Amino acid sequence: MEETEKILQLYDLPFADLLLLSSSSSEELGPLDVVRSDIMEALGPAGPGLLAISGVPNASALRRHLPLARNLALLDADHRKLILKKHNLGSDVPLKDPSRKVSSFAMQLSYAYALDHTQLNPEQDLQRSDSDKATESVDNEYKNLGNKLKELGFCMMDLGLRLARVCDRAMGGQELEQSLLESGTAKGRLIHYHSAVDGHFLLKQGARKNRAKQTTRNQRISQGGSGEIRPIRSIHSNLWQQWHYDYGIFTVLTAPLFLKPNCVEGEEEEEEEGFADGGFKEFNGYPSGHTCLQIFDPNKNSVFMVKAPTESFIVQVGESADILSKGKLRATLHSVGRAEENFRNLSRETFVVFLQPAWNKVFSMSDYLKKHIGLELEDQVLSRECSEEKRIAEEEFKKIVPPLWSRLKDGMTFAEFSRETTKQYYGGSGLQSNR
Template identity: 55%
Template sequence: MEVVELYELHYSDLLQLSSDKSLSDEFIEEIQRLESVTRSVMENLGPEGPGLLAITGVPEASNLRRTLLPLARKLALLNNDDRKRLLKEQNLGSDVSLKNPNRDVSSFSMQLKYEQCYERSGCQVDDLDVDNRDGEVDQNEFKKLGCTFKELGYCMMDLGLRLAQICDKAIGGQELQQSLLESGTAKGRLIHYHSAVDNDIVREDAKRNGQSKARNGKVNKNEQSSLKQQGIESSKDQSNDYGLWQQWHYDYGIFTLLTVPMFLLSSHQEAPAAINNDSPVSSKLEFPSPGGHTYLHIFDPKKNQVFIVKAPSESLILQVGEAADILSKGKLRATLHCVCRPPKGENLSRETFVVFLQPAWSKQFSLLDYPLELLALSGQQCGVCCKGTEQSMQVPEELSHDIQKIVPPLLSRLKDGMTFAEFSRETTKQYYGGKGLQSNK
């Protein structure tokens, strides 16, 4: 499949473009350069682009990423009681059932407030264990989990606000940035995509804990039956037919900010530590991406092609959501995407940190002046800025049909005058609800 190398927006240009200060006419060459940068931003986030770009050169982002991401796996493999206590201490929650031993993804979340975005938590990068190269666990490293989470989250929120300001200037008005500020909060998620080895460790841990409780007379027959139905005793890989960690979908907020993923090597030798709770499970050194890319895939319905996303190391990625598509009247375009497993990497896990920026729940959507031809039954159409697309691999007809089948078209979820809360509920219902087209596991 063709690789899409994301457009790189340097942090210094982002600052300059989002500044209220304007350059005098004597800096005509710099003005022209910045205008060219703005055009490139809009082209890449617009209907002829991939709907993503990479932000490079963000101060301290690399250190924060390298500190935070390995903690995702360690949290995922902690025993339930210790993890529950730790998450409560750090003011974190979860978007998935962490007691489900068959989960392929573990997610740890926190609401981040814009009013604190510029009043940073006071977490100093110099104090963080950013040089923990031996792969061993520092027993104190979880103490700064929440602090590091917020510091990187606020950094990414700031980037999103600045990009919204740039897009508003190009489109006209201030609707995107104002909509973000009116929401008051953003959702941060630290995500661990389990390797097959991780799945085995979690299931074995649940199995042994279940047996231990049964010997102590603390598990009744109904509970034992429930454990069996959950598949705790089976080590069968639960990934779907196409080897996806995350199914095809559109993000329905305004922007999604995410780190370039980190891949970690897992080992069955770690299982005793996880099961016996002697110590938190260690994470090995970062492992290079097997394919040299992010394993984030995007689908272009017009070309019937899947593209692989490649981003500069240590960069942060910005992705357009459906709310931005609607508010910009189609000048920004949401992209259909999924997260794919490495084909021969059963002992590799994937770690990432994501911040979802959305409008206020009460924000009303209007279809007035929105190009209705873009609301085709085949879903939002997108283009991909990519050289050599004529050589891109066509998606097999079966896969193309399945992608279209499991992703409900925007027009089926969006009605004129809907609030973002109503749109969010309808989107969630159609993806995962009673007649949802995807598994809610």
């Protein structure tokens, strides 16, 4: 699809500017007033709803453990279960499914602990355990895994809190930051997006272990009884992760790292299983020049592939921030597209932190709802004048992404909104894959 080849270069916010903006009062901004305006433009209704933060202290050290996502995904199930339990990690995808596209390892992060241990500043040394890391053997690659992920997660929570404070001051209030702090916790996910090599390996591994059970399961899938994603052709095919909105306040992501097999060109097809067992290294940069994260920009009625600095952190707006800001911030409709065919053996690794309000946070925004529904109805009228191609694309998005007005009612708590959103994305229709 031609539109997916359009590249969006994210607004790049230097960490030093974020530090100053979040630490200064409105009266002290001076030249930083322009930076704050740029932030609000990037995250607001006229922008894409996301930005990049670069220059975070020791970003390279914080990101160095992302390849463990792939290692965990391909481990023997019993071995992986022991490691996850030891480090207080869980999963919200069916790891027993060898045909899965994504492996996700989740953990809870505490704001109280984060504020005590990870207030980032340029002088902080986050590489204090490097001497210990250098002595670790291959057998101990998961040593302190939970602590390593927490350190990264706390850094990302700090970035989100600072950005919430900046947005609050620009809008006149404290609701975003206060809502985050009242929630008490955030959710972190270490995510591995499978390459063709990984898929081949897992399917063979599954077949060897339980061929009969896998055959039965495949029969259930073919009969439509699994509740998993159904094939959706055209613009929504070939995705690692289906189109959706995040429903929290902010989602903070590491710019992804891509891994490739150590091999001579032309050997991939013959040695896929061997490459899955090991022999991978970091791919330099991004395949096709972008992160594979893609967004739909309603202002331009186009899909854009997102480009960000390789060691930056990406922050995107969720629906709760859209609601609490009364539309001054805009939630981002996004998905993750697979790398092009000539990069089929690349995997994608990232760590994501979801920042959300407390479960009992009440959304009181009848005026916002009326405005939002009015705009949606206006868009429906305008869409009748669009080209046939654009109308088809719009209808396909509607099949996959339930509109906000159908999930949100005035006076709902965040827990109720979350439950209804999850139900409409995943309940019954099978249109969304597990994330």
